[in-house]
Amino acid sequence: MQGVQTQHSSHYQLQRNNNTFQLQQVPSQQPALAADQVLIRVGAMSLNYRDLLILRNAGQDTVDGQIPLSDAAGTVIAIGSKVQRWQVGDRVAPNFFPQWQDGKYQTQHYSHGALGGANLAGVLAEHIVASEDAIVAIPAHLSLQEAAALPCAAVTAWHALFERGQLQAGETVLIQGTGGVALFALQLAAAQGAKVIITSSSDEKLARAKALGAWETINYRAQPNWDEVALALTGGMGVDHILELGGPETYARSINALASGGHIHQIGVLTGFGPTPNLWPLQFKNAHINGILVGSVAHFNALNAFLSQHQIRPVIDQEFAYAQASEAFDYLASAQHFGKIVINVQA
Structure with missing residues (x-):
């Protein structure tokens, strides 16, 4: 593995509370990278309506202890021994469906998991690990907070x-x-x-x-x-x-x-x-x-090219500090927002 691993980290997980869930912040163990994976220091993440449904257990398949959220952007701080696409310092965002790189949607993309769903850990964490083919480079004109708004909604x-x-x-x-x-x-x-x-x-x-x-x-x-x-x-x-x-x-x-x-x-x-x-x-x-069920890595890359061409910036309604994750969910539930709600890990 190339790069420097973090020494201290934490993530949020869903803790069952009767028929719904609440957020609980817990320490994270040091991630071990496979040869084709990268370690990302998360700069920000954003919320979607789906995340509120999961928190409320609307689909009745939310897993106790799961890390929620699908949308994040950050910086690569370590790479596996066989990673060729990325270098330490690259700014990236994970795709909603890690298994859907290109081509037609297949049911296996859903069954293998979407980030933050029943089968796959999400991104509400200070550090995440991703396969090198499941992430994209974020547009140069966007901040990490703006880029965190892209993976699902955009x-x-x-x-x-x-x-x-x-x-x-x-x-x-x-x-x-x-x-x-x-x-x-x-x-x-x-x-x-x-x-x-x-x-x-x-x-x-x-x-x-x-x-x-x-x-x-x-x-x-x-x-x-x-x-x-x-x-x-x-x-x-x-x-x-x-x-x-x-x-x-x-x-x-x-x-x-x-x-x-x-x-x-x-x-x-x-x-x-x-x-x-x-x-x-x-x-x-x-x-x-x-x-329409989000999209592929290829879709994400095409979107980013269009955003760069037209210099489009996401509309951010409000940013919350990492320690205010629960408040961010409450604000989403109020439906007062205009645009995206962001959790800023760097705040």
Whole structure:
């Protein structure tokens, strides 16, 4: 192994508390690197809605003692004897699915584990170990705190709009809400020259979305028939791409607002898990539903190239110190955020 290992380290783990979990900070043992692995000193990590579901044991498969979170960025401080892609000092971020390097998604990518899930330790730690082919170089113009926002939300938005949707300039995109995936999708689509419609219940957040490049905004509290509003904004043609982040309470309206040949990118369940929507109208629109589950290392690299080309910076709502990890989760649960919530290990 090349490089210098850390002498002191800690991580957070999930500790069962009745039917849910709470965070517990514990010391970490010195990691032993395999020949193809790297040791990363974590600079920052970010939260996703998935992390809140895991903490609350919503899927009933959370493991007691598991290290949570999937998103982090840091600096390589040691490398295994056969590592060729990386050097000590490189700034990197791990991919959400360590096993999915390129090509089509396979069920084995999920069964082998996503970071911070039931089968694979996450990144809420001062140091993590990763295989050399499961990490990417982060854009030079981003800080570690900004880069930590990318692995789940930004890759998801990229996969949906650019890899599956093949987004073109001039097309219309409707995005539900102003969370992490939503704002990345807004920034990416606007940079591509698409016309973006944002929905939210907050006029303040809608104004901020407008400043980020949104073409039009809809307050769904004031205009609950937002699908009809979207149709009117597009001259009755409908929207080419819809990032479906809401779930059962929004799906029917998404289908109604969709253009012929359009794409619904199925991503979120913010309104919970509910009955299957009526998909019959999709047939008469020759439309698509694309199930999106984050993305591959190749997707992550393509995203980073686009971010560098357009000098796009993630929207960070608030940073918490490493010792405030529980407070960061509480803030995520409050749904007050606009953009990403970051835990800064260096603070």
